[in-house]
Amino acid sequence: MKFPITGGCLCGAVRYEIGAKPVRMVNCHCRTCQKSSGSPYMALLFVPASALKVDGNYREFPTVAASGNTVYRAFCPQCGTPLFGRNSAFTQLRPVAAMSLDDPDLYRPELDMWVADAPSWDLMNPGLPKYPGNFWQTAD
Template identity: 40%
Template sequence: MTKLFTGGCACGAIRYSILGEPLFSNHCQCRDCQRESGSGHGSYATFARAGVTLTGEAKHWDMVGDSGNVKTRGFCPQCGLPVYMTFAAMPEIFTIRAASLDEPARYKPQAVTYAARAHDWDRLDPNLPTFAGMPPG
């Protein structure tokens, strides 16, 4: 049996457990992820929504991605930590912030996305496949 991926916000008000392996894990260097993370990129693991159990009440805010589709970011109203994202165009997936994992060492990035928006000071693993935007489907 696969070990659950567990995590949540800093204060524990929001918790998740996820059955299954990530479908995709990436460092995203788009401007939205830079702003949300307060750094040069955001690090994410995306899972099938069917395997996710979520407890606690998150606050949400929507933004429109380059594709024109809405992405909703969930964050803790108490400690402010961004925890997850969902996508209106892809309701079958659930994306978590790698730093929100109880065991962040389990995060294994597979690619760098939106590298066209990277900053020289944000150096990521040069061995990862790198895409100017999102990789093709």
């Protein structure tokens, strides 16, 4: 994987660069990811907070997740593209929406989390580990 990894919103008003290897690549099936993305899960790259550089203005919306943490989801205020976020409990990491990458083929999911919230019709990759809740709180 070459760095920086780049991405941005649909209209081009917000661009970003990721300057370090993602810590984890995760399909999150929690209800807040479902509602904010309009899909059964959100494909996320968790990157070191210091490695994410943003150019352009974005808008954040806070929500309380099932974990009880406050999640701040960042969107382009002009076109509405979901871009990245931050979590009150995991300040050293930033989740980045994989489909906002310039090359989404760089995304390689490693696990599914919050599968307890997944709709019954969501066909998940059977080869990926499954976590009923938050992987970060159950990992060793």
